[in-house]
Amino acid sequence: MTRAGQYLRALLPARGDYQAVRRTWRGDLLAGLTVGIVALPLALGFGIASGAGAAAGLITAIVAGVIAAVFGGSHVQVSGPTGAMVVVLAPIVAAHGVGAVAIVSVLAGIMVLIAGAARLGRAVSFIPWPVIEGFTLGIAVIIFLQQIPALTGADVDGILHSNVVVTALSSLAGADPRYLAWSLAAVAVVAACMSLLPLWHHAIPGSLVGIVIVTVLALILPSPLAVIGGLPTGLPAPGLPTFSIDTLARLLLPAVAVAALAAIESLLSARVAASLADTGPYDPDRELVGQGLASIGAGLFGGIPATGAIARTAVNVRAGAKTRLAAIFHALVLLLVVLVAAGPVGAIPLAALSGVLMVTAVRMVHLATARSILRSTRADAIAYLLTAVVTVSVDLIVAVVIGMAVAGIFAIRGLSRATGVHREPIDGPAEPGDDRIAVVRLDGPLFFAAADRVLATVTSLHGVTVVILRMSHLELVDATGAHVLSEIVQQLERRGVTVLIKGVREGHVELFRTVGVLSSLRHSKHLFAELAPAVAHARSHIVRAPVPPAPDDDTGSAARA
Structure with missing residues (x-):
């Protein structure tokens, strides 16, 4: 029997419905x-x-x-x-x-x-x-x-x-x-x-x-x-x-x-x-x-x-x-x-x-x-009360749609708050120039609701020569989130900041390749699986790179979210 026939049969009454009668x-x-x-x-x-x-x-x-x-x-x-x-x-x-x-x-x-x-x-x-x-x-x-x-x-x-x-x-x-x-x-x-x-x-x-x-x-x-x-x-x-x-x-x-x-x-x-x-x-x-x-x-x-x-x-x-x-x-x-x-x-x-x-x-x-x-x-309280009020005053179907929309908005807002952007210290003994290396860890889901905040936070970094984006803790990523990562790389590279990416999950590789995140890197060797080689590569850039000019204001302080 074909799959369609099996499915159709599953939707119809069967002798098994009454086997316990x-x-x-x-x-x-x-x-x-x-x-x-x-x-x-x-x-x-x-x-x-x-x-x-x-x-x-x-x-x-x-x-x-x-x-x-x-x-x-x-x-x-x-x-x-x-x-x-x-x-x-x-x-x-x-x-x-x-x-x-x-x-x-x-x-x-x-x-x-x-x-x-x-x-x-x-x-x-x-x-x-x-x-x-x-x-x-x-x-x-x-x-x-x-x-x-x-x-x-x-x-x-x-x-x-x-x-x-x-x-x-x-x-x-x-x-x-x-x-x-x-x-x-x-x-x-x-x-x-x-x-x-x-x-x-x-x-x-x-x-x-x-x-x-x-x-x-x-x-x-x-x-x-x-x-x-x-x-x-x-x-x-x-x-x-x-x-x-x-x-x-x-x-x-x-x-x-x-x-x-x-x-x-x-x-x-x-x-x-x-x-x-x-x-x-x-x-x-x-x-x-x-x-x-x-x-x-x-x-x-x-x-x-x-x-x-x-x-x-x-x-x-x-x-x-x-x-x-x-x-x-x-x-x-x-x-x-x-x-x-x-x-x-x-x-x-x-x-x-x-x-x-x-x-x-x-x-x-x-x-x-x-x-x-x-x-x-x-x-949840707002969705509950609003659905009840709209049901009585307007229409039940409209109430369900509005209630789901409100619940969805709050859910998206909660997910966006779960997206973290953290600058981390470099493990091990400090070396000269480490202050010009920013290790930024991205956590949680990166999707349309959190994308702008991530973009603004990372691109506000100043006084650095190399930025290492740690992505091993990044969970859900949609097309908007991937596009923002591509913009981050491009904006920093235009300012002369080298961007290294560490720990891209296997499930994100195809999306990053399609949207252009990986192609935005200055060199294909700027993609790493482990943090230690990424830090070593960043330190090699520090030795060759001049000291970046200080920012005009205090917006260049270490970004944290």
Whole structure:
């Protein structure tokens, strides 16, 4: 089989995915049931919050849940609608209508699928941890604030037309006190169940119990609370969404944002799952292929784009899941709800789902993690806070880009400070004229950010006849760094200063030859492997060379960095 064929086969399902099912099927089915119960209110809530509706959330959890479980790169990943995706989808629905969601889902799925086939799965490792935690904090804040209009009885679509903070404050200012009191009571019941019942027994689905209690009370008492409403009693028939070339052009950039988020969140979730339990490694490229197919499938059935869900995946692992059977069964549990319980589910008050999402948002924020980042370094703290603020005030994808840019700038700044330029004394007994020999050691990385400083430091040497550049401690060198070394040699030689180079690493020789560092030397014998012969050669130059004139000012003192 060719290498391309082997790689393609590695991206597709295999019999080995289920080799442990004979031993683990009971635990997998129990875990699937548990995560299915947990996923039900989240699928409904995220579907409504996205603007596509509760049915779209359920469809996505079912269709994408099965496809990603079968084709994805993780054995225990659970996929479906997520809060991060809601944050990106809401403005798309506001700008282009609900009909655009299915098109965006298919387009984004194709992009993620291509990324997986192009082996871009490892790219998520380039996103710094503070940036990841920063946009997680921002997402949590947005999810929480998105629930406020629903709690006040305001038009839920209003949140899609302006900044989430402004909309939340405006809805509170015009809230109906009676409706708000009922909503807050519903949230309090759900929050209490989610917080307290697991303390009694970890297997109790607090969110589902809280929703049931609120729904029963709303049916018994004369409640003003709005409910989910009618749900389909089965999956719709799949079909391509209606589109035109103009529509595709307008939705291309939103689809890129959705695809980027789907890839990032899914790979992060799979990585977290691999660290929670010994369920085998995950394949990031295959994970992208699976998530791409999942979003395409969800779009064809009228759902929304899907990603790996960190919270549901963690529940799956902690409930004992070992194979893909658990995630598949979780989707089948949700399908059973659609087939036999669509009526009761439609009677759930929206305020109860808001309570679930509010508690979920609060749990997304880990205070210990925030403290660790804020106390680590100033650069990481700035990247963390800036990413969170931009996520809430502007856009999640923009926030990730800005956060990575800030982190990159600080990282480059730190690397440039690690570049050292030191004038060293000559070992052994001093000889006449040694003061006219400068032994300069270059340390660390020499790249574009530190190049100018190195150039200015070395060329500021005065009162010397020979400069020996020690390069054995030089690590990373880029083209700019090599070019600066060439300039250093040329500037000093033009002033009549002989330059000797000692200890060029084998990995740098070709770069130095290409850029012209070696050809800038006055003679090919001015390249040395050891320091002692270089010093001896420098002393021979001192004997023949006249004493250089003194500098006009004190800038010629020994350079140190």
